[in-house]
Amino acid sequence: MSSIWNRTLTLSIFGESHGSAVGMVLDHLPAGEPIDLEELRAFTRRRTAKKGDSASTARTEPDLPELISGFYRGKTTGTPLAGIIKNTDTRSKDYGNLEYLARPGHADYTGRLRYHGANDLRGGGHFSGRLTAPLTLAGGICKQILERRGIRIASHVLSIKDVAEQRFDPVNLSVETAEALQKVQFPLLDPSMEAKMRAVIEEARLRQDSVGGVIECGILGFPAGIGSPIFDGVENVLSSILFGVPAVKGIEFGEGFGSSLLYGSQNNDPFYLDHGQVKTRTNHHGGILGGISSGMPIIFRAAVKPTSSISQPQRTIDMQAMEEAELVVRGRHDPCVAVRAAVVIEAAANIAILDLMMEHGKIAL
Secondary structure, three states: OOOEEEOOOEEEEEEOOOOOEEEEEEEOOOOOOEOOHHHHHHHHHOOOOOOOOOOOOOOOOOOOOEEEEOEEOOEEOOOOEEEEEEOOOOOHHHHHHHOOEOOOOOOHHHHHHHHOOOOOOHHHHHHOHHHHHHHHHHHHHHHHHHHOOOOEEEEEEEEEOOEEOOOOOOOOOOHHHHHHHOOOOOOOOOHHHHHHHHHHHHHHHHOOOOOOEEEEEEEEOOOOOOOEOOOEOHHHHHHHHHOOOOOEEEEEEOOHHHHHHOOHHHHOOOEEEEOOEEEEOOOOOOOEEOOEEOOOOEEEEEEEOOOOOOOOOEEEEEOOOOEEEEEOOOOOOOOOOHHHHHHHHHHHHHHHHHHHHHHOOOOOO
16 A cells, blocks of 8 residues: 555554544554653654744644554553544635646646545645654654664754755764754754745745755664665665655755765775774765665755645646636645654654664564
8 A cells, every 4th residue: 555654664644634633553663662752742743833933834733642552551562553643723615626626736636547536635635744744753753762772863954945054964963963953943053044044935935935945864873784785775765755755856865966976086985993993984975885874874865845835826727627727726835844844854764764773683573
């Protein structure tokens, strides 16, 4: 099934944007793992839109996760762990004109073809960014299991449209930096860049338009020697779940596309010994060689497209009459989803990294 990510861990995502709830089921989690519910709620709140914040949607869901199975006396039981997040602030009437009009940039047309017109169009249905809420819930659970093993994953907003801040130091990324980023709603290495990025978002909003951005993510403490060529490499596993985030349109690891501009002598990372531990002087490889972790920080970047729902009139087709038409999208939408996507990218990475750790016997089932 398309909404099940099935490896050593199995993750199922269910629900629709305007249904009664969205949720997830995590199967094969190790038993006896403590889950701090307050910490979990703090993690999922980072994705939640803030009332009065013009950079995010006016739809303000409380996003309170409820664990309904696989959790007892504060610990995982080893049976499927299911969680739901109720939808409480839907406004389905905003989508009354969309039954046959395909929104540009959305999956209305392709979804109609795939599901023979039976798919729920309200708020995008199962295609909606609302489905990143249960993904974030699942990632928050995996995060706690990983951090007890010394693995920490953090992200920051590298750019909004053409306004960019500095990248992670790929060699010396610290736990302190990661912890600081996890405590803020607009994660930046240079907080002074927030005003500039918000200005770009606000300009787009006032034009009834939207902008995209790039999220950079770093993984610390992941042991060397994990991953398998050719189709089960670390990049493969991470990418397979990262592309489950609806707005993600590209992933690059380490130097990424920039490596195509370098000579081999520039792109290669010289090895050296640091008190008996193998390290590299640089980290163009992003912590992964041949699909296998090298022990250096794993660094990747995810490109997030501009929000497809914009209020400007757009040309489209009437899928029933099969004629061209004009469409104005109503509803409440983020002028930029990249900021709230940062924690979603983290969550997806937490799931993939826990899966790899379990697959290679670093965490017992």
